[in-house]
Amino acid sequence: xxxxxxxxxxxxxxxxxxxxxxxxxxxxxxxxxxxxxxxxxxxxxxxxxxxxxxxxxxxxxxxxxxxxxxxxxxxxxxxxxxxxxxxxxxxxxxxxxxxxxxxxxxxxxxxxxxxxxxxxxxxxxxxxxxxxxxxxxxxxxxxxxxxxxxxxxxxxxxxxxxxxxxxxxxxxxxxxxxxxxxxxxxxxxxxxxxxxxxxxxxxxxxxxxxxxxxxxxxxxxxxxxxxxxxxxxxxxxxxxxxxxxxxxxxxxxxxxxxxxxxxxxxxxxxxxxxxxxxxxxxxxxxxxxxxxxxxxxxxx
Numbered sequence: 001x002x003x004x005x006x007x008x009x010x011x012x013x014x015x016x017x018x019x020x021x022x023x024x025x026x027x028x029x030x031x032x033x034x035x036x037x038x039x040x041x042x043x044x045x046x047x048x049x050x051x052x053x054x055x056x057x058x059x060x061x062x063x064x065x066x067x068x069x070x071x072x073x074x075x076x077x078x079x080x081x082x083x084x085x086x087x088x089x090x091x092x093x094x095x096x097x098x099x100x101x102x103x104x105x106x107x108x109x110x111x112x113x114x115x116x117x118x119x120x121x122x123x124x125x126x127x128x129x130x131x132x133x134x135x136x137x138x139x140x141x142x143x144x145x146x147x148x149x150x151x152x153x154x155x156x157x158x159x160x161x162x163x164x165x166x167x168x169x170x171x172x173x174x175x176x177x178x179x180x181x182x183x184x185x186x187x188x189x190x191x192x193x194x195x196x197x198x199x200x201x202x203x204x205x206x207x208x209x210x211x212x213x214x215x216x217x218x219x220x221x222x223x224x225x226x227x228x229x230x231x232x233x234x235x236x237x238x239x240x241x242x243x244x245x246x247x248x249x250x251x252x253x254x255x256x257x258x259x260x261x262x263x264x265x266x267x268x269x270x271x272x273x274x275x276x277x278x279x280x281x282x283x284x285x286x287x288x289x290x291x292x293x294x295x296x297x298x299x300x
Contacts, residue, residue, distance in 0.1 A: 012147060015136040016060035019150070023053045026129045030122050037118045040107050044100045044184040045126060045164055048191060051093045052153055058085035059146040066241050079241035082146050083205045086242060090199035097195065101188045107181035119168030119180070127161035130154050146242050149198060156194060163187070208238040211245055219274050223249060226266070228257035230286045237276070246278040255285045 027050045034042030062085035065078035134154035137147050167183040170176060201212065210216050214237055223232045231252040240246045247270065251258070263281060270276040 012063065012137070013060070015147075016056055016063075016150075019133040019136050019154070020053055020056050020060070022129050022133055023049055023056065026126055027053060030126060033118060033122050039119050040104060040180050040184050042119055042122055042164070044104065044187055045123065045161065047096050047100055048093075048187060049126070049130075049157065051089075051096050052157060054092055055089040055153065056150060058089050059150055061085070063146055076240055079244060080239075082242040083202060083239060086146065086149065086198060086202035087206050090195055090202055093191070093195045094199060097188050097192050100184060104181040104184035104188065107184070108178060117168070117172055119171065120165050123161045123164035123168060127158050127165065130158035130161055134158060152194070156190070159190075163190075205239040205242070210237045211239050213275065214245060215274060219247070219270070219276075222269070222273070223251060223266075226251075226253075228254040230254070240278060244277040245275055246280075247276045248280040248282075250282045250284055252284045252286050258283045 027046050030042055030049065031046035034046055062081040065081040068078050070077040134151050137151035163186060164183055167179050170179050205211060216237060220232065220235065223229065229251055233250050235249040237245060237247045266281065267279045270279050
């Protein structure tokens, strides 16, 4: 039981266009002010926001590719592009975090004075922009992992920018130059926590692992418990994209016990209860000595 439908998500092009534009302008402003004022915290935050721009562009482009129809060569279309985009985004961000952490350690060993008021102003603007960008993706975050990741990323950035504001206040009040690289390291730790989860999850999906939100034990129990089913085997579950999950399985059942209505009901249940968007079910009869068709030389 197969299908070739292209599942379309609500249009998010305007949200991505606005998010990319807002954050690109802010990255240029924050990076320039940070370089002029010698603030590693601002430069670190600008670097992180630049990686967010790249992530937004990747997610935007991958989402557009995923909507393209399947072809004879790419029978699933470009749906997997959303998974690849998430993986690339995570790798780029991890590399950026490593560079920021290295520079921050150097600044801790050799502190340099920075201007607290400048940090406060620029970071406060950043908090507003990040929060506004997150709001653009709020409505679509429940239905698309890419949009959800964009929302969480930008919401977290708003919080980090508020932390930079707090550090700027401490610098202005106390004059402690080590606060700036300390904040940079805090940014690295906070962002690394979420990025590592994104990296692991996207890597798993790239390698066709069962998505973490899929109850594979529940699926096995449901299929094995169906009426007239003797056995199930060769069950595979993997991500077609960041929004769709596919399943294939061999079901050994009594002859003529699975008609079209039965298969339709199974597919509907797999979709509604387990989130399986694309199910392929091969029904086999329990003929003695035949075994699985994949194990029979004459079937290969």
